[in-house]
Amino acid sequence: MLDGFNPDIHKRLEAAVLEVFSQSDFHKASIRDVAKIAGVSFSTIYNHYGSKEGLLLAFVNIWLGKLTDRIIDHLQGIEDLKEKLRKVFWVQLDYYERYPGLGRILFMTLPMKTWMDDETFQQRKMIGLFLEVLRQGQEAGILNSNVRAGTLLDFISGFVQRTFTMWIVREEQESLTQQANLLFEMVWRALSNPECTCREK
Amino acid sequence: MLDGFNPDIHKRLEAAVLEVFSQSDFHKASIRDVAKIAGVSFSTIYNHYGSKEGLLLAFVNIWLGKLTDRIIDHLQGIEDLKEKLRKVFWVQLDYYERYPGLGRILFMTLPMKTWMDDETFQQRKMIGLFLEVLRQGQEAGILNSNVRAGTLLDFISGFVQRTFTMWIVREEQESLTQQANLLFEMVWRALSNPECTCREK
């Protein structure tokens, strides 16, 4: 975010928000706990973020921004469409696996109604990035063009979300990234153009 | 469910719960509003459901039970695996489209942490039903057996959830069921055994 304030406080708040909101449902998480854990005055939080939701959304925005940056970074130098998508898929699983708190917040505690109304939700940059790639694939006849590019994206995102959620629910030990390739091949078959004669492997 | 009380009240409560919880985030929905709309004292709700979450979960359980019944009903007489899965996919979209309030609650307002800890979440009957079918498909060599049956289920469920959510977010007019077949073909390609020589259509 653009909250131009004490970077130290910002850091402590970030950790506290991650901790508190990833461990309880939104309505059970207390802003007073966040303040206490962060060692910040309760008022300071309000001065900066205005509300419980504002606080959470501000950090979610930051985190998603970082994920976007990471994806962009990793896409560098990859030409092949399939490899691009594989990378995108992998980076997401990898990111959420390394920051499960973020995954929990994103997929499990964020109050949806509010988030949807928030600018953050759109994550235009990331979405735009994805859609661009997917559209190119459709035009090139590689990806299924019977549906909108948005639908292809929904398939990937839905699966990422579900996979992460079940990973948490089932308390799986096995690494997400370890399964990434296996899972991606399935995704790829869903997305790729069924009429395409090009071989899958 | 087990709330042995006046079916009339039960009906009014059901409608009220659907209305209130589908329109706001969980923490913004007020049990007093539910009571008022249902024309019941909030204390009565407490006596029966114990808590706000208990109330919501009880009805979610009922609704999911009905969905399960509906799926079972619709599967009758279908032999072909693909058709079975297509049906399962379609019934879900159809159900959520007709009861968007339920979809909203299920995918957007339920406090996840609590739900996950609740028996309801497991939806053993429905899940068991699905897994059984999927496992048969894997054994028959029709479905991809490189991954657990649960993973196959994740594809379906994740896509249903995402599709519904984006349908709400984008305020799409177009019917969900109308797109069902097109979407299902993607799912099917993801699930089916890539080595299978059997034709797709």
Add this chain to the structure above:
Amino acid sequence: MLDGFNPDIHKRLEAAVLEVFSQSDFHKASIRDVAKIAGVSFSTIYNHYGSKEGLLLAFVNIWLGKLTDRIIDHLQGIEDLKEKLRKVFWVQLDYYERYPGLGRILFMTLPMKTWMDDETFQQRKMIGLFLEVLRQGQEAGILNSNVRAGTLLDFISGFVQRTFTMWIVREEQESLTQQANLLFEMVWRALSNPECTCREK
């Protein structure tokens, strides 16, 4: 007040309000302290009185009502105007001396601006009572009729207030009622008709 609730709680609250607000300036008195001392939940106070000011004003109203009743009671059977006024003067001093907390609140801590806008302030019953007596005196030629009856009342009230306040400030041990007659004679000379030939004693 008409707060139809638990008389026990009401009693405890009354004592607590008297204690807390008579010992600090209004802005230093905490509603939480009142709640704690009264052994009542903080929320309960808000449910009933709406605000810190509402709480105080409600009790002030009650107390002044009792003072009024007491005055009315004491006036019974007195015919002579001077004796009536002497009584009115004495009852007030006596009342505030016995409930110095009330005097402190009334004359020293009540936020004036708010009080003045409040129905309480007008104390219509008591004021009406006084004015009636004073007007009769003016018409009978006993009291000075060069000024409005309200001005005559100002002499009495102003002197009562100031006398009480200085009694507190000077931490005088001497009883207020003991001085009442001496003081009243001053008031009487101020109010009585200077042209009147009637003897003072």
Add this chain to the structure above:
Amino acid sequence: MLDGFNPDIHKRLEAAVLEVFSQSDFHKASIRDVAKIAGVSFSTIYNHYGSKEGLLLAFVNIWLGKLTDRIIDHLQGIEDLKEKLRKVFWVQLDYYERYPGLGRILFMTLPMKTWMDDETFQQRKMIGLFLEVLRQGQEAGILNSNVRAGTLLDFISGFVQRTFTMWIVREEQESLTQQANLLFEMVWRALSNPECTCREK
């Protein structure tokens, strides 16, 4: 006072304090508003006056000092006791009428408890001045000597305060000073020695 700073700022602050504190109850008046209106940082106020109360008391002290000076000035050349008191009475009404903000603050918003503990409250100079005159009158047999001189002062002060307050409450248009003589005659009768054979006029 002792605030050795920029006379311009001092002037702006004085006006701001008068405006803000005369229009709301003390607890509703905000020091930030004062700062804003005066065009000063609120911290600067703190550096100089230490607290909200300190700020108000400092100015009240200044204002009362000016009133005292004015009274002293006006008493010059008056020998007759009655005329002296008449003057004192008149100057006060005149001053508060011209600076109603001061009257409001003094009689209606100042937190009493704090003020009473403050050196300012004693207003030793003014009080001493009055008491001296009153005592002389008592010794000369002109004023009632059945009560302490302080009591005589209480009578005057109480009436001034009450008169001003009711003038505000009743939103009277009529000038205070215009009624001053009529009112003073009543005061004089209250104060003067009842045994004195000297004529009243």
Add this chain to the structure above:
DNA sequence: CATGAATGAGGTTTCATTCAT
């Protein structure tokens, strides 16, 4: 068993006041 009063927790606001620059 249904009800509403009372409670306690915590979100939201506003401030006086303190602290570090």
Add this chain to the structure above:
DNA sequence: GATGAATGAAACCTCATTCAT
């Protein structure tokens, strides 16, 4: 010395939840 960020306290407000009837 002047400033604004940060703090702490407390008013205010809404609720979920408990309790006594």
